[in-house]
Amino acid sequence: MKSASIEEIILLKNCDSICHFETNSDYSLDGNEIASQISLCIQKCVNIQSLKLNLSLTNLDIENYNLLGQRISQLNNLNALEIYLYGNKIGVQKMKSLLENISKCQYLESLNLQLSQNDLKDQGCSILGNSISSLCKLKFLTIDISKNYIGSNGSQNIGNSFINFKKLKSLYLDIGWNKIGDDGGYKLFQYLYEINNLSNLSLYFSGNSITSVGISKIGEKLLKCQNLTNLYLNLEMNQISDTGVLKIVSSIVRMSCLKHLNLNFRDCGITDLGLGQFGQEISKIQSLICLKLSFSSNQINLNGAVLLSKHISKIKRLLALKLKMKQLLFLKIFTKFFNIRACQLSKEYSKIVQKIYKGKYLINYELKI
Numbered sequence: 001m002k003s004a005s006i007e008e009i010i011l012l013k014n015c016d017s018i019c020h021f022e023t024n025s026d027y028s029l030d031g032n033e034i035a036s037q038i039s040l041c042i043q044k045c046v047n048i049q050s051l052k053l054n055l056s057l058t059n060l061d062i063e064n065y066n067l068l069g070q071r072i073s074q075l076n077n078l079n080a081l082e083i084y085l086y087g088n089k090i091g092v093q094k095m096k097s098l099l100e101n102i103s104k105c106q107y108l109e110s111l112n113l114q115l116s117q118n119d120l121k122d123q124g125c126s127i128l129g130n131s132i133s134s135l136c137k138l139k140f141l142t143i144d145i146s147k148n149y150i151g152s153n154g155s156q157n158i159g160n161s162f163i164n165f166k167k168l169k170s171l172y173l174d175i176g177w178n179k180i181g182d183d184g185g186y187k188l189f190q191y192l193y194e195i196n197n198l199s200n201l202s203l204y205f206s207g208n209s210i211t212s213v214g215i216s217k218i219g220e221k222l223l224k225c226q227n228l229t230n231l232y233l234n235l236e237m238n239q240i241s242d243t244g245v246l247k248i249v250s251s252i253v254r255m256s257c258l259k260h261l262n263l264n265f266r267d268c269g270i271t272d273l274g275l276g277q278f279g280q281e282i283s284k285i286q287s288l289i290c291l292k293l294s295f296s297s298n299q300i301n302l303n304g305a306v307l308l309s310k311h312i313s314k315i316k317r318l319l320a321l322k323l324k325m326k327q328l329l330f331l332k333i334f335t336k337f338f339n340i341r342a343c344q345l346s347k348e349y350s351k352i353v354q355k356i357y358k359g360k361y362l363i364n365y366e367l368k369i
Contacts (some may be wrong), residue, residue: 006037015045017078022052029060035068042071049077056086056114066093069101078105082112086144089117090233092124101129108135111143116174120145125154135162139197141165142172146204150175154186163191169199176206176234182214198225199257202232206264210235212244219251221291229259234268236294249281260290266324267297272304279311289317294324 003083006023023038025031038053051072072081081102095118102111111132125145132141145158155175162168175188185205192198210218213233230313231252240248245265252261261282270278282291291312305325312321 006041010037011226012044013043013265015227016047018045019047020050021045021048024054025056027057027319029053031060032064033289034058034112034369035060035064039064039067039071042068046075047077048075048292050080051075051078051250052082054084056084056088058088059089060088060094062094062097065090066097066101069098073101073104075105076107079107080110081105081108082114084114085118086114087117089119091119092121092127095120095124096127099127103134107137109137110140111135111138113150114142114144116144116146118145118148120148120150120153120154122154122157125150125157129159131163133164136164137167140170141168144174146174146176146178146206148178150180152180152184152187154178156190157178159188159190159192163194165195169193169196169197171195171198171200172202174204176204179207180203180205180210182209182211182217184208184209185214186217186221189218193221193224195225195262196227199273200230201225201228201229202230204261204307205238206234207237210238210240212240212247212328214238215240216247219248222248223251223254226255227236227257229257231255231260232262233257234264234294235268236264237268238242239269240265241269242271242277244268245270245274246277246281249278253284254282256287258285258287261285261288262292264294265298266294270295270298270300272299272301272307275300275304276307276311279308281312283311286316290320291315291318292322296324300325 012143021041023034023041025034035055035058040053042048053068072078083102095115110206113126113132113170117123125148128143128145132138143158155178158173158175162171165171171192173188178184180188188203192201202218215238233248235248238244245268249263252258275298312318334367
């Protein structure tokens, strides 16, 4: 048997063959009762290699967090761990009792921690950073610490942990809707560029009071991540302005290995002038095959949209393009600069497979209007 449910494991006498265990919260039951059952299952399944626990929106006491952590730390074959604790508001001490045990899982290659809305603050980030920094074999790391009242010191604590991840290939970090500011954004990148194997990077900085000054500092560090092939930056609802968007794209265009680029600049105070300058820079990345951009809720009109469309059409290898724009006129602009081959309109998307006027092809094109 490769995997089993809680009920199946409890009834089994021999669980040695189970290598994957996954459970979701049952909101009709007491959270502590669920945690006790999970701990019992983990204790019986000593050969688990992959473990996924969804305990979001459950109110567990500190003893159960500690017991879960102890059971997980005893799984010597564990290489992939996912824990969902969204909205539990567990605070620092409960988090510490769980994470200090997880730090003992030295064979982990993949770790996914969903910790949004848990009142972690800077102290919780210090515990989190110290705990994961010992997991030197990690290749895939996903962390969601959005909406946790985190400041620049907490961001630095997370950033400091990256220095030990020499084997890391993929990093997804959501630190959105906190208070890290310009200094916090920069400190997060302090050691990130030293991860030579890192090829996939997704960072969410939404709503963190980052300005053009902070974006400029982030760009300086990002430029050193020269092995990235996939980059996603979510900077929505930060007042980075035209200056900031030009600063960050000036660094991105010098990353020669990029193939997939996704940038979210929703509500960032960008005007037609900034959009045109952005387009001029982005057209220099001739290695791109997939480009996704969001400029919704900015001060963009016809002139900026025209300039952007002209510049994007110069990216010769581009196969997939997705744009989210506020303007209804944007569809008309793209029909002017591209020879449309097929079109299907829906409520939210305009999906077009089209031929670029210079003879290059877009396999997939999406426009949110």
